[in-house]
Amino acid sequence: MAGRSRIEWTEVTWNPTTGCDRISAGCDNCYALTLANRLKAMGAAKYQRDGDPRTSGPGFGVTLHEDTLSAPLRWREPRLVFVNSMSDLFHARVPVDFVRRVFDIMAATPQHTYQVLTKRATRLARIAHRLPWPENIWMGVSVENEQTTARVAALRRVPAAVRFISAEPLLGSLNGLDLADVHWLIAGGESGSGARPVDPDWVRQLRDQCLRDEVAFFFKQWGGRTPKAGGRILDGRTWDQMPSRGPGAPPSYRPMTA
Template structure:
């Protein structure tokens, strides 16, 4: 694993740069905006270009074919230092990214956005496979020609792909109830093998039934039960970094309980740097509260949805 993000094996930053979403408190202390300015990343020209975090985006061509070289199956977080569906990212760049995804069926690609409207618009286009094929032919042919031997074979490969792609998980960030109610219904309209939520940084208690992720039904015995609808995975965690906003562990516990009752896999990533339990600061040795051994037992849950590799 070459990333500190516990729920993926690799990050793939073929596009970098973003801007904060107006009205979205999860953007207020964006980890990526801070990291882009760090000395560690400022040594790379792409991060020098986007360091103001003002919507400037950069396509890092040297990173495009990276997943093709990873033979062992990996869970890959796409654009951890960007939002693939930012308004300033042209469709042509997304086509190239998706062409690599299609050509890498051994991997699972986790695509997370705070802009599900654009994600829905993109995946609603007609004949996307043609655009992905054209991107593969124009930008990737040198890297893949030996495997396919000819453009006709390459074209047929793209024609034969199922939709939605089985190795693509699509997710949206839901840091509070307002964002959950706004973004989840849009995500549910997008075809995906797996849809997921990132409730991080969790800034208040969230009832996932309100957003439509899970619904409350009455059984024949007239007892209330939660039934999983269309969200197959939920990641939850508190905020990290200096001046982190508080995350009450009861909020995390509520998410875990909702997921367990609806049989939805849940991944508790971290308690956060400012975890609160029963009104008191919950101190951890790990500065992000990310050591699962320090979690209360009921929060020691790190599950994944079904995978094409299982």
């Protein structure tokens, strides 16, 4: 029930829900929507519910997967887990009780580290008090341009041990982004058909601010026709900083090694 991931900042994906709806510019070329369409055509059972064609698409209707909930309980070795790579756990059509059950599973498996990412930061902040927040849950928001920076303020209201920002696809300058109480920032360019180019200066601005503020910085990709088309070298090196992991480990800046 978990898939090994090619995403550089995680190890496996876990999708107790699938499906979503586009809500901002960062969703315009959603990789998950395209993949869901292909999986539906292949007959994959989890992708047979269609979403609203105005905001979603074939195989991408929001669906809860009861049979997937308990999967982490069976994983013996510790894993770094991206939760809902094919959905948004804080979508309005995911009941709060189901969100709570997902969080209960994460709390019951402290050997794993979970990375939860949402664009629906307002709902996240509104229901955060109803959820457990053990140290192995990292909570993040997607911020693709200046118009979406309010999501960071909502994230700061959440009592997660690690808070992070995914600036991918990065569609504009975020120079001066307030990184107070943020522990990690991922940046990356868009990939796929019709990928919008990222300005290298936008990436450098985020890297330099992270270095100043001692926020871990991870540069995922330049993007292009495929995710790896442009590589991931920024100014002669890769940038793979991560927050600290492990029971009791406080969030901290991890400097680059030579």
